[in-house]
Amino acid sequence: MSIQLHEENGGRLIVVQVSGTLVKADYEQFVPEFERLVREHGKLRLLFDMSGFHGWELSAAWEDLKFGVKHLSDIERLAMIGEKKWQQGMAVFCKPFTKAQIRYFDHTEVAEARRWIEQEDRTD
Template sequence: MQLLPMTRDNLIALRVTDTLTTEETAQFKAMVREVVEQYGDVRVYFEMLSFDGWQLDSFLDNALFDIAFANRYSKVAMVGEKSWQAWITKLADIVKRGEVRYFDVHERMEAVEWVQHGSLRTMEG
């Protein structure tokens, strides 16, 4: 898991590759808690390159955390390259209060603009 330079204020920007471990999930949760404590809500840019998914215990732990913090996510951009990643984004959209949107990896710049400044309405119409 790599923290990206655009991380600032209430935006956490991450790039994940391979398999997300329990330790990395714990780091992410700590970042979310810290941002929520300071700003009240959190925006997330989650870029998945050659990403295989989560360790099982990590996936379950992250899912429960997302449910507990559902009202604190204002915007989540998930950027990926595999069809299952788009599917998991749809599941995340059910859980999280804010806007959740999937972008193909070639739409990376649009995802950055959307999570930083835009909204679905301004970006699509």
């Protein structure tokens, strides 16, 4: 699977690692697991690592859009880690569609991303 996730801090922090090119089957496994975590913990904080991510097949892009529309309100904070300009653009693109705090971090700033995502206050 090109999407891997694991829980930290009692499940309120979800680390998501995407790599390669995502296909529809990746979402068929990822989405139910994400939805289970939302039912268990409520709003989540995501550390979304896109290092080594190349994009989506067309069917996976559609699944990603549906996921975003349905679940952006389930995310309290989203730290996006990447290594390419288009990945940084994804963080900017997401902001109007959610009340979640979203920040982009370069792949060299993982420690800073972790500090920000784990902060208790609501300031950047």
